[in-house]
Amino acid sequence: MTRAIQPLQPIKSTFSHRMLRIAASCWLIVASVGQWLFGFYILLFYGKTTLTSDFERWNRVLPHGYVAGDWVGNLIVGIHVLLASILVIGGPIQLLPWVRHQAPVFHRRLGQLYLVTAIVVSIAGLVMVWTRGSVGDTIQHYSISLQAVYIMGFAYQSIRYAKARQFNQHRIWALRLFMVTNGGWFFRVGLMSWLVINGGPVGFDPQSFTGPFLTFLAVFTYAIPLSVVLLELYLYACQTLNKTLNYLVSATIFLVTLLTTIGIFGATLGLWFPQIK
Numbered sequence: 001m002t003r004a005i006q007p008l009q010p011i012k013s014t015f016s017h018r019m020l021r022i023a024a025s026c027w028l029i030v031a032s033v034g035q036w037l038f039g040f041y042i043l044l045f046y047g048k049t050t051l052t053s054d055f056e057r058w059n060r061v062l063p064h065g066y067v068a069g070d071w072v073g074n075l076i077v078g079i080h081v082l083l084a085s086i087l088v089i090g091g092p093i094q095l096l097p098w099v100r101h102q103a104p105v106f107h108r109r110l111g112q113l114y115l116v117t118a119i120v121v122s123i124a125g126l127v128m129v130w131t132r133g134s135v136g137d138t139i140q141h142y143s144i145s146l147q148a149v150y151i152m153g154f155a156y157q158s159i160r161y162a163k164a165r166q167f168n169q170h171r172i173w174a175l176r177l178f179m180v181t182n183g184g185w186f187f188r189v190g191l192m193s194w195l196v197i198n199g200g201p202v203g204f205d206p207q208s209f210t211g212p213f214l215t216f217l218a219v220f221t222y223a224i225p226l227s228v229v230l231l232e233l234y235l236y237a238c239q240t241l242n243k244t245l246n247y248l249v250s251a252t253i254f255l256v257t258l259l260t261t262i263g264i265f266g267a268t269l270g271l272w273f274p275q276i277k
């Protein structure tokens, strides 16, 4: 394929470009498994409690999840968490090359569903933060709100370029959207990775859910998403012949893959599995 039609692949098949591809594939495989585990938790925990009308159980994981009598607020929480499963299960499916090439109609339909769902989940999330309240402090609340703005802006750009049939730009914006939409997942995985590595809470107070580490994590996950910064570095490295940069970006992605693996392990055993077993 030529560079003109395939900007997300390295321009040459040098060793340093192959390393970039391997690093990105490793991260994507690990992240896909981690997101599907999060998706199964959402379906099994929120799906089951919703079907059995056992809404009080939401408060075991969400301090502001269910408020007796406030059916509008509860409905918004329900919409937020249940539709979130479409994003965390559907996102990695959209990135599977096989789906893109062999099932283009499915890819298009799932893409449309993903875009609409991302916007609805973000609006519901904004309502939750600013009406019901959320764990953490004001910096965390502003940071996650900024994430909602990015999600809606990137979704708009992605739709715009798809409609204009500029598919290179569409794919780049869709990848940026994938990164910001997964902010909540990155936050949980980052937090659990930190807890596993330190053997417990360091740099924050688990009771108030505030402290320097959580401020850092919220700002660099939501407000200035490092996931998007790394994606941009990867896209740039794919187009350059600067071997040093390519190795540096590959090494960073490998390191992130290791931290992601640790975080998924911690989140699955510490957060998700205990709620569904």
Ligand code: HEM
Pocket (backbone or CB within 6 Å): 042, 061, 062, 063, 064, 065, 080, 081, 084, 085, 087, 088, 118, 121, 122, 124, 125, 126, 128, 129, 133, 134, 135, 144, 145, 147, 148, 151, 181, 182, 183, 184
């Ligand atoms: C679009 C991607 C998003 C996904 C996939 C997502 C997913 C989820 C899930 C699954 C939960 C339940 C967490 C658990 O059971 O451990 C949750 C909670 C929550 N989300 Fe989101 N979310 C997203 C975006 C947002 C945004 C943009 C905001 C705010 C602007 C937001 C605000 C919240 C709040 C306030 C809670 C409840 C946490 C608490 O009670 O403190 N979410 N989200």
